[in-house]
Structures are given as C-alpha cells and as structure tokens.
Amino acid sequence: MLTETWVIYDRQIRSNIRNPVWVFFGLTQPILYLVLFGPLLTNVSGGGLGGDESWLIFVPGLLLQLTIFGAGFAGFGIIQELREGVVERQRVTPAHRSALILGRALSNTVTIGVQAVILVLVAIPFGLRPSWWGVVVSVVMVSVLSLGLAAASYAMGLILKDEDSFAPFVQGVSLPLLLLSGVFLPMTLAPAWLEKMSQANPLTYVLDGTRSLFAGDWGARAISVGIVCTVVVTVALTWWSARRFQRLSS
Amino acid sequence: MIEVRGLTQTFRTRTGPVDAVKGIDFEVRDGEILGLLGPNGAGKTTTLRMLCTLLKPTAGSAVVAGIDVSGDAREVRRRIGYVAQVGAVPAPGTVVGEEIVVQARLQGMSKADAQARMRALLPSLSLEGFEDRALSEMSGGQRRRFDVALGLVHEPKLVFLDEPTTGLDPQSRANLWDYIRMLRDERGVTIVLTTHYLDEADALADRIVVMDHGSIVADDTPDALKAQVSGDVISVAVDGDLRAAERVAADVLSPRTSTIEDLGGEGERLVLTVERGDTAVPVLLRALDEASLPLTAVEVRRPTLDDVFLAMTGRSLREEGS
Numbered sequence: 360m361l362t363e364t365w366v367i368y369d370r371q372i373r374s375n376i377r378n379p380v381w382v383f384f385g386l387t388q389p390i391l392y393l394v395l396f397g398p399l400l401t402n403v404s405g406g407g408l409g410g411d412e413s414w415l416i417f418v419p420g421l422l423l424q425l426t427i428f429g430a431g432f433a434g435f436g437i438i439q440e441l442r443e444g445v446v447e448r449q450r451v452t453p454a455h456r457s458a459l460i461l462g463r464a465l466s467n468t469v470t471i472g473v474q475a476v477i478l479v480l481v482a483i484p485f486g487l488r489p490s491w492w493g494v495v496v497s498v499v500m501v502s503v504l505s506l507g508l509a510a511a512s513y514a515m516g517l518i519l520k521d522e523d524s525f526a527p528f529v530q531g532v533s534l535p536l537l538l539l540s541g542v543f544l545p546m547t548l549a550p551a552w553l554e555k556m557s558q559a560n561p562l563t564y565v566l567d568g569t570r571s572l573f574a575g576d577w578g579a580r581a582i583s584v585g586i587v588c589t590v591v592v593t594v595a596l597t598w599w600s601a602r603r604f605q606r607l608s609s
Numbered sequence: 610m611i612e613v614r615g616l617t618q619t620f621r622t623r624t625g626p627v628d629a630v631k632g633i634d635f636e637v638r639d640g641e642i643l644g645l646l647g648p649n650g651a652g653k654t655t656t657l658r659m660l661c662t663l664l665k666p667t668a669g670s671a672v673v674a675g676i677d678v679s680g681d682a683r684e685v686r687r688r689i690g691y692v693a694q695v696g697a698v699p700a701p702g703t704v705v706g707e708e709i710v711v712q713a714r715l716q717g718m719s720k721a722d723a724q725a726r727m728r729a730l731l732p733s734l735s736l737e738g739f740e741d742r743a744l745s746e747m748s749g750g751q752r753r754r755f756d757v758a759l760g761l762v763h764e765p766k767l768v769f770l771d772e773p774t775t776g777l778d779p780q781s782r783a784n785l786w787d788y789i790r791m792l793r794d795e796r797g798v799t800i801v802l803t804t805h806y807l808d809e810a811d812a813l814a815d816r817i818v819v820m821d822h823g824s825i826v827a828d829d830t831p832d833a834l835k836a837q838v839s840g841d842v843i844s845v846a847v848d849g850d851l852r853a854a855e856r857v858a859a860d861v862l863s864p865r866t867s868t869i870e871d872l873g874g875e876g877e878r879l880v881l882t883v884e885r886g887d888t889a890v891p892v893l894l895r896a897l898d899e900a901s902l903p904l905t906a907v908e909v910r911r912p913t914l915d916d917v918f919l920a921m922t923g924r925s926l927r928e929e930g931s
Contacts, residue, residue: 366714374702444696448759451661451691452715453683 363454367462375470385429386474389421393482396543397421401486406545411486418482418489419497419569420542422475423562426501429471430464430508431533434516434525437463441520457601460513464597467509472502490575496582497569500589504565507593510600517607540566564588610767610799611637611660615669618655629655631823632669637801642793644814645803646914652823653803654694657769660801661691674767687716690760690768695753695776699744706731706740709758716763723762730758734788750781757788768792770802774809786813807914817914819921826921835912840865841886842916844878846906847897851877854902861896862889878906886910 375381400413407416440446449459475498479487512529519525539553540546540562546554557563568585576582618630630652637643645653658664660673662682671678674688706727713723731737734754739747747755753773760768773789774782790813792798804810810817811831819827819834827834843864847854851869859867864881871877883889886909897904 363715366711370707370711373704373707374700377702439697439700442697443699444693444756447663447693447696448691448712449715450663451686451689452712453686453717454715 360455360458363458364462364465367449367454367459368465369462371463371466372469375466382470382474385425385470386477388428389425389478390481392424392543393418393421393478393485397482397485400544406548408544411488414482414485414487415489415573416545416570417543418479418487419566419573420540421478421482422497422501422569423540423566424537424542425474425478426471426505427508427533427537427562429474430467430505431512431529433464433467433509434512434514434519434529435522437513437516438520438522438525441517446517456605460510460600460604461597463513464506464510464600468502468506471505472498475501489573490577493569493572493575493577497572500565500569500572500586503593504589507596507600511596514600514603514607517604536560536562539563542566545570561588561592565592610639610674611635611801612672613656613660613669614671616656616659616666616671617668618652618659618664619667628823630659633820633823633825635818635825635828637799640793640797640799641815642789642800642802642813644810644817645801645820646805646807646810646814646817646918647803647820648805650822651820653805653820654771655823656820657691657771657801657803661689661769662686663691687763688765688767690763690765692756692760692768692770692773694771695749695756701743701745703744704740705736705742705744705747705755708744708755709762712759713762718763726762730761734758735784750777750784753777753781753785754788757785761792764796766797767799768801770800772803772805774804774806782809789813807918811914819918821922827917831914834917835914840882840884840912841889842910842912843881843883843886843889843893844870844908844910845881845893845897845904846876846878847902848905849902851879853900854897855879857896857900857902858893861892864889882912 397414397417400408400417401410403409403413437446450456479494479498515528516525519528539557539560541549541557546557546563549557564581564584565588566585567581568588571579571581571585613633613635615632615634616630617628617632620627620629633656645656647653655664659666660671660678662678662685666679673685676685676688678685709727709730710720710723713726714720718726727740731739734757736751736754736758739751739755744752744755757770757773760770770789774785777785786809789800789802793800802813814831816830817827817834818825845854855867855869858864858879858881862881862883864883866882868880869877870880890907890909894904
C-alpha cells in the first residue's frame with residue numbers, strides 16, 4: 360500500500376517536473392492579487408488592517424486561495440487521465456484503490472507547499488514581516504489541507520467525468536467557500552448575517568489560525584482550533600474520496 | 610480459463626434501465642483465442658469490463674482464471690492482463706519506459722524486476738529504443754504496441770484485448786496479429802479479444818462468440834459458423850440464357866438461394882448458395898452441358914463472417930463498423 364502510493368506519487372511528480380509551467384500557472388492568480396490588490400489594504404483602517412500589518416492578514420488569505428484553487432482543480436488532471444486510459448489500466452492492477460488516489464493527492468500537497476513558499480517569499484519585498492515559525496506551521500497546514508481537497512477533487516472528477524460539468528461545480532463550491540472564509544478582508548468587518556454564515560465554514564477557522572500564526576500570536580486559541588479544523592476536514596474528505604474511488608472501480 | 614453463467618449488466622440511465630448484457634453464458638478454454646464479435650453497442654466492451662473486475666455484474670457469475678470476479682477481485686487482477694480501447698492523446702510528460710515500470714510496480718514487482726521486465730518487453734514489441742520517448746510522440750501503431758506491453762508486464766496467462774487494432778494501418782494490424790498469435794503459440798497465453806472487424810475475428814480467433822443487443826447469437830469456430838449459416842456460394846456465367854440455366858440448377862442442386870446478379874460490364878452471373886460447393890460444381894457442369902448451356906466462368910467461395918452476421922441478425926456488420 361505504501362509502495363503503491365509512492366509509485367503513483369512519483370509518477371505524478373515526474374510529470375509535474377517535466378511541465379513546471381503548471382506550478383507557476385497556479386501562482387499567477389495569488390501573485391496578481393498580492394501585487395495589484397494587496398497594496399490597497401495598507402491604506403485601509405479597521406479590522407487590524409493598515410500599514411505593513413495588512414500583509415499579516417492578507418498573505419494567509421492568499422495561501423488559502425492558492426490551496427483551494429490549486430487542490431480544487433486537481434480533478435481536471437484525472438479527467439484527462441480517464442480519457443487517456445491511465446486510470447483504467449491502474450484499476451486493473453491489484454494495487455489498493457486508496458493508494459491510487461492518495462499518491463495523486465500527495466503530489467498536489469507537495470506542489471502547493473512549494474507554491475506557498477514562493478508566494479510568501481514574493482510578499483517579503485512588499486512589507487511582510489511575519490513570525491517565521493508561524494509561516495512554517497501555516498505552510499504545513501495548507502499543505503495538509505490540500506491533501507483532503509485534492510483527493511475530494513479527484514473523486515468528483517471521476518464522478519462527473521467531463522470538464523464541462525466539473526468546471527462549474529468546482530467554481531460553484533470553491534468561490535463561496537473562499538469568500539465566506541474572509542479571504543480578502545477579515546470577517547470582523549462583516550454584517551452579522553454574513554459573519555454567521557462565515558462561522559459555518561470550516562475554512563474560516565483554518566484562515567483565522569494561519570493569521571494568528573503569521574502574527575506570531577502563539578497564545579491565540581485560533582491556532583489550535585485552526586489546526587484541529589485542518590486535520591478534521593482533511594481526514595473527512597480523504598476518507599470520503601477513498602471510499603468513492605473504491606465504489607467507482609468496484 | 611473463463612466460465613461465464615447468466616452474466617448480466619443493467620445500467621441505470623435517466624430514460625430508465627438499459628440492459629447492456631442480458632444473461633450470457635460462454636466458456637473460454639486454456640490456450641485459445643476467443644473473438645467477441647459484434648457491432649458497436651452490442652455489449653462486448655461491457656462484458657469485457659465485467660470479466661476484468663472494472664464493472665460489477667448486476668447478476669450472474671464469471672469465474673476468471675479460477676477466481677470469481679465478484680469474490681476476490683484483487684486476485685483476479687493479479688492473474689489477468691487488460692488492454693483497453695485506444696485512449697485519448699496522452700498529455701506531455703509521460704515517458705514510455707517509466708509508464709511500463711509504474712504499471713509493473715503496481716502489479717507488485719520490485720523496482721529492479723520492473724525495469725528488467727520493461728527492457729525485455731520493449732524489443733519483443735518492436736519498441737527498442739523507445740524507453741525515453743514521450744508517449745505524445747508515438748505513432749498510432751507504436752502507441753497500440755505500448756498499450757499491449759502495459760497489459761503484459763506481469764506475464765499473465767490470460768489477456769483481454771479491447772479492439773486491439775482499431776484505427777491501425779494494415780501493416781501495423783498484421784504485425785499485431787502475428788504478436789497475438791505468438792503469445793498463444795509460444796507462451797500458451799489465453800486471449801479474449803473484442804472486435805468489430807470480421808476479418809480480424811476470422812484471421813485470429815479459434816472460436817467466435819457473436820454478440821448483438823446484449824445477447825450471444827452464435828458461439829462456434831469461424832469455419833463452423835460459416836458452414837452452418839450459409840454454405841458455399843457458387844457464381845456462374847454461361848453461353849446462353851441465364852434464366853434457363855437457373856431452372857437447370859434448381860432441378861439438379863435444389864440450392865438454398867438462387868439469384869441473378871448484374872455485374873455491370875462483366876454481364877450477368879447466376880449466384881447460388883448450396884451446402885457444399887466442391888461437390889455441386891461437377892453436377893451443375895454436367896447438367897448445363899446436357900442442356901446446351903456451356904459454362905464460361907465459375908467461382909466457388911466460402912461465405913465470409915459478414916454473411917454469417919447478416920443471416921443471424923438481419924443486419925450487415927459493415928454498415929455499423931468504423
């Protein structure tokens with residue numbers, strides 16, 4: 360099972376290395392927000408914004424954006440593989456079904472981890488002065504989260520089977536989740552009804568956790584809540600995806 | 610090697626249930642090549658997918674290489690090789706040698722064994738030197754041989770090939786046919802292949818199962834199928850009135866069918882179907898001579914599988930093949 364997961368992971372990573380353009384492609388959106396939108400926040404006041412402090416709020420949001428879109432769109436890859444017959448021929452081997460999906464999702468974890476580090480480095484010249492240990496823990500958190508999200512995305516790709524139905528589904532799920540987590544501005548600025556909705560979104564707690572980590576606020580309860588949320592969401596999504604994958608290939 | 614009993618697959622669709630495979634029975638013996646023949650949508654691929662554990666049967670049973678597919682599916686997968694229909698153009702970044710090694714490792718081989726096997730397999734399929742080649746740079750024939758290599762990495766004794774030569778040029782087809790025959794003759798591999806090409810089933814298969822609309826309409830050797838359905842076809846031209854010749858033939862041969870075909874520039878021919886062409890020709894020759902209608906041309910041909918399919922389903926396979 361471990362060997363099988365490694366074999367699949369290794370295959371995906373090799374293919375990513377041969378097409379590094381995808382690693383940068385996934386980064387363009389968050390970097391554009393960082394460069395063309397982020398600076399506006401340094402002149403806004405309220406909700407902890409204003410000056411260089413804004414980056415401690417905004418960069419964790421971009422990390423979450425990177426994770427949700429990067430891992431969420433992973434399913435496109437498996438739709439292509441389905442068409443090439445790769446999924447089929449891996450299914451006729453005795454390999455564990457969960458290894459086939461875990462190996463793939465792990466490769467996304469690594470890609471997103473690398474992208475997250477690049478994104479943080481790009482933010483430094485703009486005035487990001489975070490707690491470095493907090494950044495390390497945050498990058499680990501979003502990488503772990505991306506495992507669950509990517510696995511779920513692969514399972515949905517297999518269920519929907521074509522890009523035309525998969526694309527609107529991913530957009531329809533990821534964008535509301537992202538906005539409701541308070542990705543661009545903290546939810547403390549939100550009207551009461553929006554804040555309530557935001558509290559129902561587990562990703563809100565992940566983001567609050569990484570913001571506290573960036574700020575180096577180690578005593579904050581948000582950190583432990585965020586970590587627990589990350590683990591629970593990842594375990595739940597990975598378990599569900601592995602089961603779907605099992606069912607889909609009997 | 611395979612024993613199928615009452616195998617059924619019903620798909621649920623928006624417009625209601627669709628019976629893709631309707632309770633079929635057949636067997637495959639060790640070391641034979643079985644051809645599953647039928648038009649698109651006949652249920653060939655669905656049957657194959659059930660036998661390969663890719664699809665759970667709705668009902669019925671299939672024992673493949675000694676194991677029930679509804680039981681220990683992993684063990685079945687260990688014992689079989691499966692070559693799917695031609696897939697879409699592969700994404701750049703996948704390399705021939707690596708893909709074969711990945712496949713072998715998923716079959717449980719160690720890295721060293723997998724690599725050794727890959728190096729041995731490539732030349733046997735005329736793919737020497739392709740180890741580092743990107744999949745996207747291969748021709749149709751090379752790609753198909755690569756697909757076959759993937760199905761054979763773990764040296765299974767039973768191999769399923771889904772439309773192995775669809776879309777190949779005649780040369781590549783012939784090469785792949787030779788390789789498939791070699792697998793049976795030299796390695797004793799049992800092979801099940803689906804095709805909608807009559808000539809392919811005729812050339813390769815020891816036995817043919819003809820499917821149509823999810824049911825088996827025939828199961829026999831190619832020769833027996835041809836003999837059983839249409840007998841032999843005799844086509845004659847005479848120096849004189851062809852209608853008179855038709856009456857003579859009807860008296861002495863009592864043919865199953867008798868038609869006069871217009872061949873355009875070559876004039877008309879009398880086309881007869883009889884049980885056995887070889888014994889019918891001398892009789893016909895003598896009778897026509899006595900009636901002063903001397904033969905100017907005669908042709909005896911065995912019926913093709915297309916004639917078989919036409920007789921069994923009322924439709925020609927050629928109209929639906931691609």
